[in-house]
Amino acid sequence: MQTYVNPPRNQWDELLQRPQLDVSGLYEQVQSVLDEIEVAGDQAVLKYSRMFDGYEGAELQVGEEEIAAASSKITKELKSAIETAAQNIKTFHATQWQLMEKVETQPGVTCWQKNVPIEKVGLYVPGGTAPLFSTVLMLGVPAKIAGCREIILCTPPGKDGKIHPAILYAASVAGIDKIYKIGGIQAIGAMTFGTESVPKVYKIFGPGNKYVTAAKQLVSLKNMAIDMPAGPSEVLIMADESANPAFVAADLLSQAEHGAGSQVILLTTVPELLDAVMAEVEKQVKSLPREDGARGALNDSRAFLLTSIDEMIKMSDLYAPEHLILAVNDAEEVADRIINAGSVFIGHYTPESAGDYASGTNHTLPTYGHARTYSGVNIDSYIRKVTFQHITPEGLKQLGPVIQEMAAAEMLDAHKNAVTIRLNEIGD
Ligand SMILES: NC(=O)c1ccc[n+]([C@@H]2O[C@H](COP(=O)([O-])OP(=O)(O)OC[C@H]3O[C@@H](n4cnc5c(N)ncnc54)[C@H](O)[C@@H]3O)[C@@H](O)[C@H]2O)c1
Ligand SMILES: N[C@H](CO)Cc1c[nH]c[nH+]1
Ligand SMILES: [Zn+2]
Structure with missing residues (x-):
């Protein structure tokens, strides 16, 4: 992690650059796979699943027996954790459902609007480097609350053609029963064009690697709605003398372990804390099973020593992090002053992992500075607001x-x- 002491304001933009995420170099390859899927449907999906995922089977939809068997393949502790997380996500997202009252804008002219769910949605759950079953809940629970009629889920199969049982269990908890063992470009193509096995949807949700991101970008040019640009995870932490260096290091590493492409940023006003956090990062990273991935992200990460809380807020707003942790005195007051962030974690006992899994907020969030203009996934992502008027x-x-x-x-x-x-x- 590179450290900088009071860099002049005119260097901030450059010092806050993210790792390059230009996927346009992949467009030609990705487009040719999409074109083939549009024409040949299942046959092309299977061809590329063989090529990219090593899946030799012929089934694309997960069968009822495999879904039912998932429950016995994970521990009761994990099942209970998934259920608690799902309940909290449901409780929080249900509050986002806003009913608008009819309003008479002038006598005899009445206007109102109604929430109407998007009928058919496709959820992409990444599975390349980790089985992100938490993403099933983050995408599936709000889709259910919104009332989407058809909800399908695609996720990459293992070479044995199986889907991780926790993904299947989370899908059952969320109430999603159409699950397809399809990953990457194939999944985005199948949900966009529809195939013999996979229904066409109207909007595609979910994060993914560079191939998924490029495919989502390309299909969005063909009238397919997509949720947002959700790329590699990132976190920015503001810490002052009240912060615990071990907590701060653990939080930095929690997002660094998503691997190369991710970026973590530390802002502090306290030189001793900066040194202590750097030492803790080095100590903790060694014990991580994903040490290599975390080090990859740390190579692109930065720590800044600044002069005041005001400077930290300015720099954070300029960066517009996906996740912002406030490990500072008066964290709630500081939170009120934040303008650009995807999700904010307030105080010393609010780790970012809480939002990744179980507090109730959504973890599908805008990365790469898109937090300046995009919200994370929420109920509005799954509905349209149709306006009505009567005169x-x-x-x-x-x-x-x-x-x-x-x-x-x-x-x-x-x-x-x-x-x-x-x-x-x-x-x-
Ligand atoms: N921003 C968010 O909200 C958020 C949330 C969760 C995860 N993420 C990010 O999502 C990403 C998940 O990536 P992943 O790789 O683990 O899973 P993934 O499911 O996105 O990608 C795996 C798929 O990529 C395809 N693929 C692999 N190599 C290929 C090649 N050479 N050519 C064509 N296709 C190829 C395969 O079909 C495979 O199924 C990570 O970067 C993670 O940080 C972001
Ligand atoms: N931090 C990721 C992007 O917000 C989400 C995630 C899933 N599992 C663990 N983390
Ligand atoms: Zn995470």
């Missing part, structure tokens, strides 16, 4: 002249006539 004859008598005036000024006579013809019929 009475009296209402049109009042509002009509306004519309006529504006339509005439835009030189759109047919618009004006649609009002005039009614006002003539209503009379005085």
